[in-house]
Amino acid sequence: MCRHLAYLGPEEPLGRLLVDPPHGLYRQSWAPRRQRHGTVNADGFGVGWYAPGDPVPARYRRSGPIWADPSFADLARVVRSGAVLAAVRDATLPGADGAAAAAPFAGDRWLFSHNGAVAGWPAAAAPLVPALPPVEMLSLEARTDSAFVWALLLHRLRAGEDPGRALAGTVRELAEAAPASRLNLLLTDGTAVLATAWGDTLWYRTGPGGGTVVASEPYDDDPRWQEVPDRSLLRADRAEVRLSSLKDPAPAP
Template identity: 35%
Template sequence: MCRLVAYLGKPLPLKRFILEPPHSLLVQSYAPQEMTAGLLNGDGFGLGWYDRRLRPQPFTYKNILPIWNDPNLAGLCEYVTPSCLLGYVRSATPGLAVDYSNCQPFVQHSLSAVHNGRVENFRSTLYRPLRQQLTDEDYLNIQGLTDSEHLFAWILHHYKLTGDLAQALSKSFVSLLDLVPAVEVTFNFILSDGQRLIASRLAHGGAAPSLYYLSDHPDYPGVVIASEPLFKDERWVSCPPGAILVVTEEFQVQRWHPPEARAPTV
């Protein structure tokens, strides 16, 4: 499964997350330690970051090459210094193409998202019933074929109904189980509007992928969220299964277990 990293805090260069740490996102692409499916994350990667002085929408950089083969990455990581970052390295679900339309982060307006997980047999179980319930705008915004992008559209659908990203994340997960109650769903998402991070570690019918967060570290003046710790430090906290994290504009972590998200496994 893919590996994720996100940050909200005072500006830091991308290299502090992508290249420099002993277990950076680059290292997690070829030597992950806690993946439950697959061996490598060599099917492309993507970065999204915000500079709200210039625009509310995120900037993105994507490549279908393995992250270790991108000749532009080192220069980009020296130059870009974001206060809000989303990144991932991809382990493609068998049968889904390695192309740019399937590459994260996914973006709509000022919102961006990365996902680690899957819907079991997505094309035959959830693809059609989910698309039938989307608005025209969300339907037309889907460019690729991945379950991840469809789930992002599903979250946006609920965001329009609730007006709150954390509630939308929770309700979209529960409503998926109403559509396909006997299907395995793993639902580690990180969402951002450039001012907050919303992350989930949710699953139904299987184990949720690993997810950690780090705050109050002198070298990272904010909050880091990652599939695996970037370096050894006792301040990394494992996010409990069934939890949603909200990182506020003040870089505070709020952790909660929405009752409606505690769906029984099958």
């Protein structure tokens, strides 16, 4: 459930990344090609982007389907960025959190998205609650598994943990508590993209102009797309992509 995408590269209109491709995130909201769980991603959407000179990202999120928001078409046509994270949502469970439950989540300079589900939510995650200070539990943006996953990860990041190690540690912690979980996580600070493949599809593409796209599935049939093996950690910048195994105890930074 859910589809998401991150981009780093030369400035592009949001629409060129999300709407114009023949199988872009816009179309994936009703016709994903490789989604293994769920069929329609109509429970909200969001896009976050970075403006030159400002390390804190902007976000636009809504609770309904992306195709039903005429304002997004205007925004996507004129807003340009060289660092973007966007997602369309298929809810794990019904809820009343609205746009607050739609990725990307944000904290400090980070944007985050979760493609998947914490199995047995919320009971299976209860043993992990003590890992968070009470104020962080009370500050959750939404009462969803994805918001809780983000709180666990952000706690590690704010403690100074390397982002790759923080992602890997969060995934292993959740997988141990809820073994059937699907934990494809996507994280960016506008200069790098980190992602995990754990139970669902993840692909990446690098372009000749220095751009890198990491996504749940390819948005076109360009042969440069490469699939990330399951149980992998991906680190990317505008120049290269590196993969390491999440089965290793500590993927190297």
